[in-house]
Amino acid sequence: xxxxxxxxxxxxxxxxxxxxxxxxxxxxxxxxxxxxxxxxxxxxxxxxxxxxxxxxxxxxxxxxxxxxxxxxxxxxxxxxxxxxxxxxxxxxxxxxxxxxxxxxxxxxxxxxxxxxxxxxxxxxxxxxxxxxxxxxxxxxxxxxxxxxxxxxxxxxxxxxxxxxxxxxxxxxxxxxxxxxxxxxxxxxxxxxxxxxxxxxxxxxxxxxxxxxxxxxxxxxxxxxxxxxxxxxxxxxxxxxxxxxxxxxxxxxxxxxxxxxxxxxxxxxxxxxxxxxxxxxxxxxxxxxxxxxxxxxxxxxxxxxxxxxxxxxxxxxxxxxxxxxxxxxxxxxxxxxxxxxxxxxxxxxxxxxxxxxxxxxxxxxxxxxxxxxxxxxxxxxxxxxxxxxxxxxxxxxxxxxxxxxxxxxxxxxxxxxxxxxxxxxxxxxxxxxxxxxxxxxxxxxxxxxxxxxxxxx
Ligand SMILES: *Cc1c(COP(=O)(O)O)cnc(C)c1O
Numbered sequence: 001x002x003x004x005x006x007x008x009x010x011x012x013x014x015x016x017x018x019x020x021x022x023x024x025x026x027x028x029x030x031x032x033x034x035x036x037x038x039x040x041x042x043x044x045x046x047x048x049x050x051x052x053x054x055x056x057x058x059x060x061x062x063x064x065x066x067x068x069x070x071x072x073x074x075x076x077x078x079x080x081x082x083x084x085x086x087x088x089x090x091x092x093x094x095x096x097x098x099x100x101x102x103x104x105x106x107x108x109x110x111x112x113x114x115x116x117x118x119x120x121x122x123x124x125x126x127x128x129x130x131x132x133x134x135x136x137x138x139x140x141x142x143x144x145x146x147x148x149x150x151x152x153x154x155x156x157x158x159x160x161x162x163x164x165x166x167x168x169x170x171x172x173x174x175x176x177x178x179x180x181x182x183x184x185x186x187x188x189x190x191x192x193x194x195x196x197x198x199x200x201x202x203x204x205x206x207x208x209x210x211x212x213x214x215x216x217x218x219x220x221x222x223x224x225x226x227x228x229x230x231x232x233x234x235x236x237x238x239x240x241x242x243x244x245x246x247x248x249x250x251x252x253x254x255x256x257x258x259x260x261x262x263x264x265x266x267x268x269x270x271x272x273x274x275x276x277x278x279x280x281x282x283x284x285x286x287x288x289x290x291x292x293x294x295x296x297x298x299x300x301x302x303x304x305x306x307x308x309x310x311x312x313x314x315x316x317x318x319x320x321x322x323x324x325x326x327x328x329x330x331x332x333x334x335x336x337x338x339x340x341x342x343x344x345x346x347x348x349x350x351x352x353x354x355x356x357x358x359x360x361x362x363x364x365x366x367x368x369x370x371x372x373x374x375x376x377x378x379x380x381x382x383x384x385x386x387x388x389x390x391x392x393x394x395x396x397x398x399x400x401x402x403x404x405x406x407x408x409x410x411x412x413x414x415x416x417x418x419x420x421x422x423x424x425x426x427x428x429x430x431x432x433x434x435x436x437x438x439x440x441x442x443x444x445x446x447x448x449x450x451x452x453x454x455x456x
Contacts, residue, residue: 011054018062019094023087026442028071030415039068075443076417076451081229081257084360084440085291085344092347093291096340103340106326113327116342119349123282124298126262128275135298136329137342141256141283144297146182147309147333148279149221151299152250153186154308156220168215169252170207171223172199173425174233176254179223191215196231196425199224201239208247221250226271226280227258230422230435232368232389234258238273245276253277256295260287261389263358264365279305287361287390287439290345297333305332363441364390371436371448380456384424384431390438393424396455401432407455417451 022028043060046052072083085093101112116137124133138144153167167188171179174196183190193199193207204222211219222244224235237253244251253274259282261267262274274280280298284290299305310331330336349357368387375381375394384393396403404421411417423430434455436448 007054011058014055014058016094018058019090023090026073026075028074029067030071030074030077030412030418031067031069032412034068039064070412070418073440074418075440076419076447077440078436078438078443078451079418079420081286081437082439083285083292084289084442085285086289086348086352088351089289089344089348090291092344095347096343101340101343103338104330104336105324105328107324109329109340110323110326112340112343113329115346116329116340117327119342119346120296120298122349122354123284123288123296126259127277127280127298129277129280129298129300130275132302133298133300134302135280135296136332137284137340137345138295138297138333139293139335139338139341140285140295141176141254141281142178142182142295143334144256144281144283144295145176145178145223145252145254146185147297147305148252148281148299149179149182149186149188150334151279151305151308152221152252153188155250155304158307162218162220165218167220168218169221169223170204170219170249172196172225172235174199174228174230174235175223175225176229176256178256179254188220189218191219196228196233198233199235199240201236201241201243204240204243208243219247219249221252223252223254224277225258226253226255226274227261227389228391229257230391231385231393231424232258232387232391232437234270234389236273237271238276241273241276244278250278251276252279252281254281256281256283257286258389259283260357260361261365263354264361265358266362266365267389284342284345287364288345288357289348289360290341294341294345296342299332302332309333311336360441364438367438367443367448368392368436370445371438374445374448374452378452381434381452384433392436392438393422393433394435395431395433399432399455404432404434411451411454416454417447419451 042064102108103112106113120135156162168191169183169188170191172193172195180190193203222240224237224240226234241251262271278300283295285292285294368390371392372383372387375383381394381396384395408420421432422435424433
């Protein structure tokens with residue numbers, strides 16, 4: 001047994017005290033970014049030959065660095081897709097780190113991976129995919145989308161006539177930027193259907209029928225979105241699934257943001273057809289209250305993912321023990337060495353039960369609807385479209401893009417809120433509008449009112 005240095009014990013207690021204080025503090029200060037030069041001037045050299053000491057480094061973190069960050073779980077952080085990890089999940093994130101579990105292979109990570117898989121089984125059950133479907137936790141939606149695209153592409157390329165061909169995926173303008181970015185990584189082209197609104201099966205069929213023959217030949221997948229990041233719009237998953245079936249195309253559904261809403265009885269019907277997907281992305285670190293980073297990719301047939309992703313190497317080839325035979329998360333996505341990042345979700349789910357999760361997701365949807373009603377009642381603002389999932393797009397009458405920008409910065413600087421504008425396409429032009437995205441079930445009507453009042 002090693003002797004543990006008394007300073008280290010004190011440091012550990014200080015850090016734990018800080019962590020406990022932070023997670024019980026539901027209204028943390030909204031930090032603002034600073035230029036790197038300013039931060040450097042404030043702190044000086046932090047990496048030195050002898051070390052500056054834990055106390056000093058921690059002090060700098062508390063006094064300088066944390067103040068230059070935005071707590072994304074702040075109840076008035078309504079920009080992008082916020083987060084609101086449960087305290088249980090955050091505490092267990094600390095335990096996950098402390099336990100030093102390797103999450104790539106069952107041989108080393110069995111107990112941790114078992115827990116992840118329990119949470120995964122529940123996640124898969126929300127999708128309605130048939131028996132045999134399964135998935136793994138990834139670093140996020142981007143990695144999940146890439147893993148799915150590569151699996152689809154490799155599956156397509158197993159056919160003799162597709163060997164060596166550059167593939168193409170089809171999606172809509174409303175799809176997340178990561179689809180386009182990851183298609184680049186996988187060296188496949190993307191064909192975009194020009195709509196930010198709900199992509200329908202008939203639109204998809206028309207688009208495919210109008211493709212040039214050489215493009216139709218290399219089209220191997222369609223990506224539908226289960227809750228667009230900008231507006232919470234769910235594509236016509238059932239219609240798209242039908243077309244994919246007829247055309248023998250892989251159907252990937254990106255529900256990184258919206259996937260949590262599969263839990264919500266009030267909107268579950270909008271996802272009808274998701275059970276026909278070949279692969280699905282869901283980010284627990286968005287609407288399932290996990291700390292960063294935790295995404296997930298689910299496959300109808302995980303064997304296809306294994307064929308695409310399983311890594312081979314002489315040093316990886318040592319599974320002799322009976323107990324070492326099990327599920328290896330590394331085989332189903334792009335990452336080898338990995339944290340058991342599904343463990344915090346497992347603990348929080350086990351502790352709270354799934355009903356609590358259902359409640360928390362419904363709260364986000366209720367907040368969006370409430371915000372919609374409040375906006376409709378006020379004179380200075382109006383809805384751009386009805387709230388969808390937990391997204392609300394609205395305009396401040398008479399404002400220019402510069403007004404939205406100045407308002408965003410002022411609210412942030414004043415520590416009131418972080419709410420950012422977005423663009424919404426009307427006809428051929430993009431209009432700058434305001435956007436709320438609700439995740440945190442502890443955001444209140446009063447929080448919404450405070451933000452609306454800053455627009456007067
Ligand atoms: C956020 C998001 C992503 C990217 O996920 P990361 O976890 O940020 O990598 C992909 N697709 C959609 C629809 C998203 O909302």
